[in-house]
Amino acid sequence: MWSTILPELMSITVFILTILCLQAGHSPSYLQNYAILSLNTTGLKSAYHERTQAGLPIHDVYNLYMMTTCSGYWTNNSAPPPALVTCSPVSWYSKFLPATLIQTDLTSHHGANLSSLSFPPSIQSAFVERFNLQLHVAFIFYVIALVWVGIVIVWGMLACWVGVLGSFAVLFTSSASTSLLIASAIVSVVQSQAVALINDQGANIGLSAGYNGRFLALTWSAFAINCVSSVVWSLSGFCSGLVRGRGDF
Template sequence: MIDLKSFFPTITAFIAFIITLCCLFAGTQKNLLDNVNLLTLYTPEGSSPSPYFTTTTTTTSPAHTFYSVHIMSYCQGTLGPLPPGATDLYGTRNVTACSNRTILFAFDPTAAWPKEVTHGPALEWPRVISDDFHAFRMTSRAMAVLYIIGVGTMGTVLLVKGVEVATRKKQYGVFEFGFLVLGSLSISIASIIATALAFEFVALINAHGDGSGVTARYGDKFLGMTWASTGLLILGSLVSFNNVFAQAPAAPAPSKDEEEG
């Protein structure tokens, strides 16, 4: 009979593995979970007073109206018109392209924007925002490394469980617990960093972009997914600890001689 309790940590690790992979690879290709982003940078398109009703870019204003920042890449595009009765002031997102996937990615808005826009008369680019992204560059890269470590540890948990099932040996439980704890720590720290960037960094960009039309918005879907993964790993670690260390061993069945005596 299958012991569901012993498989519960593996199930949580598997679900967290899938969720974290989605967070990690979101935005690495066009239309690949491009709405699951850490934050989005919105920019006015040239002389247009608002980016909210733009449908296409122009030759006089080649900048895109939004840049969606992910863990290993960024996507860019334009904002479509607001549908009647819409409550979202940012309209429909039309992703046009995504950058190449890079493990140690750090978004540089000055490099992403065309030079004629960031240094031309069409927009007074707030250089302090570039400085903000530069200051958080190492933090963003450390977060990416933590997510990769978390994915690796979760994959190892699944591998350990597979070996345990194949060999029918229970001593692999302690390894499962150890990798679950390591995965929980790495994803928890990465989620904390992502949350700090999402709230504090976005507030900083909005403050420094005031008056230039540059705004930012944090990705609520990304935060929900990364914290869901964190919760699953912590829960799996607790159950694994109980399975390995806290659960009392079953009493051995009495022998035939003891029963007759």
């Protein structure tokens, strides 16, 4: 019985970390520093002001999360977190469209549009054709991982009374690990490629992108802990099976 407590706690931790990956950015005050990437327009605004002597009515930063997009203004020398943050409604399909976000902010400003800003169309196209779809696939695998980990947690509760059942939890944790590995890998690739594309294509107009690595820390920690929990679940079932008749576990 007692041998199942540690792996059960590890599985609960994995479940929480995976939930956080999906819920980051759900509101202006919730895990804003855990964006997959941040689109920074301060350079674009500065270049526009130097050229026209007019302000550009767009947000300073647009943050991409698994299920939302949030925008805000820098108040501390372009250092997070942003202020006056607004977030899009939560959606199971991430739709980060940089050109659309900026154009929406420009609707009330008649002196500027995407054409006058020379916004690279390749950035929008990449998100429409690749990145948003890839993140949607990652979302699906996160949900699958949650289902498997949830089964492990329920199974662990049963194993508290029949300790040898802990051995079978490895079947579920292995499936969860596979799902988390795929999701984490997809997000890592999208993050790297999207940031590189934006910085390459947007450099001429002052557009830039970056990330702080906190989201990657969340998702890869969930994967690593779940892998370790598989080993612990296996050992738990083996040990409890040896001493089940003595009542020590």
